[in-house]
Amino acid sequence: MDITFDHVSxxxxxxxxxxxxxxxxxxxxxxxxxxxxxxxxxxxxxSTLLQHLNxxxxxxxxxxxxxxxxxxxxxxxxxLKPLRQKVGMVFQFAENQLFEQTVERDIAFxxxxxxxxxxxxxxxxxxxxxxxxxxxxxxxxxxxxxxxGQMRRVAIAGVLAMQPEILVLDxxxxxxxxxxxxxxxxxxxxxxxxxGLTIVLVTHQMDDVADYADxxxxxxxxxxxxxxxxxxxxxxxxxLRQKQLGLPKTTAFAERLQKLGFTFDQMPLTASxxxxxxxPQIGGGDRG
Amino acid sequence: MDKLILGRYIPGDSMVHRLDPRTKLMASFxxxxxxxxxxxxxxxxxxxxxxxxxxxxxxxxxxFFLRGVRPMIWLIMFTVALQIxxxxxxxxxxxxxxxxxxxxxxxxxAFIFMRFVLIIFIxxxxxxTTQPLSLADAVESLLKPLRxxxxxxxxxxxxLQIALRFVPTLMDQTTKIMNxxxxxxxxxxxxxxxxxxxxxxxxxxxxxxxxxxxxEDLATAMDARxxxxxxxxxxxxxxxxxxxxxxxxxxxxxxxxxxxxLRA
Ligand SMILES: Nc1ncnc2c1ncn2[C@@H]1O[C@H](COP(=O)(O)OP(=O)(O)OP(=O)(O)O)[C@@H](O)[C@H]1O
Ligand SMILES: [Mg+2]
Numbered sequence: 001m002d003i004t005f006d007h008v009s010x011x012x013x014x015x016x017x018x019x020x021x022x023x024x025x026x027x028x029x030x031x032x033x034x035x036x037x038x039x040x041x042x043x044x045x046x047s048t049l050l051q052h053l054n055x056x057x058x059x060x061x062x063x064x065x066x067x068x069x070x071x072x073x074x075x076x077x078x079x080l081k082p083l084r085q086k087v088g089m090v091f092q093f094a095e096n097q098l099f100e101q102t103v104e105r106d107i108a109f110x111x112x113x114x115x116x117x118x119x120x121x122x123x124x125x126x127x128x129x130x131x132x133x134x135x136x137x138x139x140x141x142x143x144x145x146x147x148x149g150q151m152r153r154v155a156i157a158g159v160l161a162m163q164p165e166i167l168v169l170d171x172x173x174x175x176x177x178x179x180x181x182x183x184x185x186x187x188x189x190x191x192x193x194x195x196g197l198t199i200v201l202v203t204h205q206m207d208d209v210a211d212y213a214d215x216x217x218x219x220x221x222x223x224x225x226x227x228x229x230x231x232x233x234x235x236x237x238x239x240l241r242q243k244q245l246g247l248p249k250t251t252a253f254a255e256r257l258q259k260l261g262f263t264f265d266q267m268p269l270t271a272s273x274x275x276x277x278x279x280p281q282i283g284g285g286d287r288g
Numbered sequence: 289m290d291k292l293i294l295g296r297y298i299p300g301d302s303m304v305h306r307l308d309p310r311t312k313l314m315a316s317f318x319x320x321x322x323x324x325x326x327x328x329x330x331x332x333x334x335x336x337x338x339x340x341x342x343x344x345x346x347x348x349x350x351x352f353f354l355r356g357v358r359p360m361i362w363l364i365m366f367t368v369a370l371q372i373x374x375x376x377x378x379x380x381x382x383x384x385x386x387x388x389x390x391x392x393x394x395x396x397x398a399f400i401f402m403r404f405v406l407i408i409f410i411x412x413x414x415x416x417t418t419q420p421l422s423l424a425d426a427v428e429s430l431l432k433p434l435r436x437x438x439x440x441x442x443x444x445x446x447x448l449q450i451a452l453r454f455v456p457t458l459m460d461q462t463t464k465i466m467n468x469x470x471x472x473x474x475x476x477x478x479x480x481x482x483x484x485x486x487x488x489x490x491x492x493x494x495x496x497x498x499x500x501x502x503x504e505d506l507a508t509a510m511d512a513r514x515x516x517x518x519x520x521x522x523x524x525x526x527x528x529x530x531x532x533x534x535x536x537x538x539x540x541x542x543x544x545x546x547x548x549x550l551r552a
Contacts, residue, residue, distance in 0.1 A: 056467050081473055089471040096461070097468035099493035109490070113473025144497065158472065 001067040001086065001165050001198065003030040003053055008062035010048060010222075022048040024222040025062070032165075035192050035199045037209040037230075040219030041244040046170070046202045047092065049219065053168050053200065054087035055080050085114040088164030090172050094155035098143040103129065103154050106143050110162040121161070128157035133183050149176050156184070160191075166198040167191065173205075185212060210234065210248035210269040218243065230269055250274050297419050303532060304346035304417045309426035311533040315540055316414040322544055323406050330550040332402050338543055339409050346417050356412035357405060364404045372397040420452040422525070429527055443517055454502060458495070465494045 010023040023045050030036050030053075038046050051057040052064050055071045064071040069083055091097070100106035107128055108121035116124070129139055132153040138146070143154050156172060169188065173181040189212050191197045203209060209216055209230055216233045218226040220243055226233065234240070234251050247255065251267050254274055258264065262281055268274040304312070326332045343353060357364070371393060378391025415423075428445030435441050466476060469490045476487050 051467065054471060056470060078478075081475070084471055084473055087471075089468075091464065091468050091471070094468065096465060096494050096498060097472070097490075099490045099497075110472040162472065 001032045002065075003067075003166070004063075004065040005029070005052070006063045006065070008052065008059040008064055010052065010057060011060045012048075014060050021222045022057075023052070023059075026224050028217060028224055028227060030198070030200060031215075032198050033196055034215055035189075035213050036201070036215045036217065037213035038200065038202045038217045038219060039204070039206070039209060039245055044219040045222040046219055048222070050089070050168050050170055050200065050202060053166070054084050054089055056089075081114065085162055086164055087166045087168060088159040088162050089168045090156050090159050090170060092170045092174070094159070094172070095148060095151035097155055097158070098151055101142060102140050103134075103143050103146075104139040106154060107158045107161050110158050114162060124161045124163075125157070128161045129154075131160060131187065132157045133180075133187070149180055152176065153180075153184075164197075166200065168200045170202045171204065172201070173203075173208075188212070206234075206246050206248040207250075210250065218245070231266065234269060235267060296416065298348055298352065298416050300347055300417065302345060302347040302417070304342065304413065306530075306532065307417075307536060308527055308529050308533045309418050309422040310429055310527060311529070311536050312414055312418055313423065313426045313430065315536055316410055318540055319410050319543075320407050322547055323403055323410075325544075325547050325551055326403075327399070328550070328552040331547055331552075332399060334543075334546060334550055335406055336402065339406050342413060343409065346413060348413075348416050352416060353409050353412050357408050360404065360408060364401060367404070368397045368401050371400050420455075421449055424449040424452055425523075425525060425527060442521065446517065450506070454499075457502070458499065461498055462491070462495060465491055465498075 005026045005028050008023055008026045012020045012022050026049065038049065040046050048057065052059065052071070053066065055064075055066070055069075055075065058064075058071055058075055059073055061073060066083060067086065098106050100109060104122055104125045107125035108116075108118065111121040111124055112118060126136065126139060129136065134150060134153055134157070138150070138154075143151055146154065152172075152175070159167070167188070172188075173184050176184065185208055188199060188201070192199050192212075201208070201213065213230055216226075216228060216230055217224055218233060225243070226239075234247055237247050237251075237255060240246065246252065248269055250271050250273070251269055254262075254264055254268050254277070257278075262278070264277050268277050307315075323335055326335050343350065372389060373387050373393065375393035375396045376388065376390055377393075378395075380388055380390050381394075382389040418426075424445055427448060428441060431439070431441045431444070470476065472490075474487050474490055475483075476491070477484065479487070
């Protein structure tokens with residue numbers, strides 16, 4: 001299922017004296033099956049863009065096409081449920097959405113809203129809890145007795161339980177410990193690789209972009225200023241810094257090595273690429 | 289959540305913005321009171337012109353004020369209709385059973401309409417040109433005399449200030465949680481009463497949890513910085529009357545005089 005933006009602009013509080021630009025003339029396609037990363041500094045419009053992916057916001061002008069549904073400024077709010085089921089959305093600080101008495105019921109809440117019978121929804125809850133790396137016995141606990149990181153995982157499980165085709169993640173790992181972050185990111189990658197889930201990830205971690213994404217969208221002041229593969233985007237460090245963005249750690253390290261006389265045909269994005277490039281230059285053989 | 293125009297401060301640097309909040313608060317109440325003195329065309333015209341001059345002095349666009357009227361329009365129309373149909377006297381233009389449109393009915397309807405609009409304009413002017421926190425300061429300062437009879441004025445003012453401070457925060461939070469639950473398949477505002485009430489639970493519970501969290505954090509932060517209540521606290525924002533405040537008072541008195549002179 002593709003999502004296409006055609007000259008989409010969005011103004012917050014349109015028609016009032018408080019109107020403010022959210023998005024400016026965005027045209028792009030997010031292909032089904034891709035892992036797309038959206039980067040840009042704070043306030044550049046990333047979260048605003050995400051909310052157009054399941055019609056929580058409707059464009060002020062232009063068209064968003066989600067699968068076979070067209071969302072225009074005139075689209076009314078009825079019959080959006082099938083769309084919302086297909087596009088699962090994990091918000092910034094998703095733990096704020098928990099409300100049920102038990103973890104199990106909170107995770108089952110989404111699927112049940114979309115018509116899954118209670119028994120199946122609970123089975124899904126058990127399955128998802130395992131997927132996000134929480135122990136089984138957490139199912140009967142109150143979500144409010146959990147730690148912040150555990151609550152985040154429950155919220156993510158609640159979205160995964162809807163069995164969406166597209167998973168939209170707004171800084172899903174902000175505030176998790178490093179091990180938890182790696183675990184979550186690996187899990188998303190696995191879902192992408194094994195189940196063909198389309199993933200749209202907003203992140204400030206350039207390492208995650210380099211490690212996981214196939215495609216990158218760069219936002220600034222509500223506009224889409226560049227799109228391409230991670231390699232294309234990270235090939236221009238000066239431009240990135242000018243947009244208040246950085247390089248993945250590996251690429252930054254390679255950039256410094258370059259100044260010491262090392263040469264790279266292509267800037268390495270991951271640690272293993274870097275290692276492959278360095279071995280011949282420091283007189284080692286091929287890596288086993 | 290974006291439609292609450294009434295009561296939203298618009299930053300500016302006009303004469304009205306710079307008035308002491310106590311002056312504005314008292315003058316607004318006073319002005320609303322004297323609107324009720326108007327009882328003929330001349331006096332209503334005077335109040336209308338005075339209101340328009342004040343709005344012009346505030347340099348806030350008229351459209352903000354018109355928006356303030358919009359949410360009240362049905363109430364206004366209903367009241368005006370009652371006046372028109374049920375006031376008897378003067379020439380009768382139209383009648384049907386006990387319903388009649390008369391000369392007095394029409395004038396009364398027009399007056400009531402003016403009264404509503406003027407009151408809304410003036411309260412909107414107050415809130416558009418005064419920061420909520422300044423208003424809370426003004427309330428505290430004006431209520432100070434009540435301390436004599438052991439009303440905890442400073443504590444009440446603190447409660448008011450904290451409440452005002454967190455209104456926008458909670459409104460943002462409401463929007464965010466509503467979006468998160470919509471994404472999980474909740475339909476707000478559709479279905480029968482029972483379904484609608486059920487839909488509110490996933491919104492209210494996170495909102496409450498969040499508010500308690502905010503309250504706890506705030507209390508800790510205040511303790512950590514050694515906050516102590518009581519009447520002897522000094523203030524960062526000290527309220528002080530200026531010459532313009534005296535001018536405002538004189539204008540109010542003059543307006544009252546003129547009004548008394550003009551009314552029938
Ligand atoms: N509800 C709102 N009303 C008015 N303006 C808003 C609203 N939400 C966001 N904005 C504005 O829209 C712009 C884009 O905001 P957005 O939340 O999309 O940024 P972001 O890229 O997600 O930032 P961050 O990295 O901090 O999450 C900002 O300038 C913001 O002030
Ligand atoms: Mg954001």
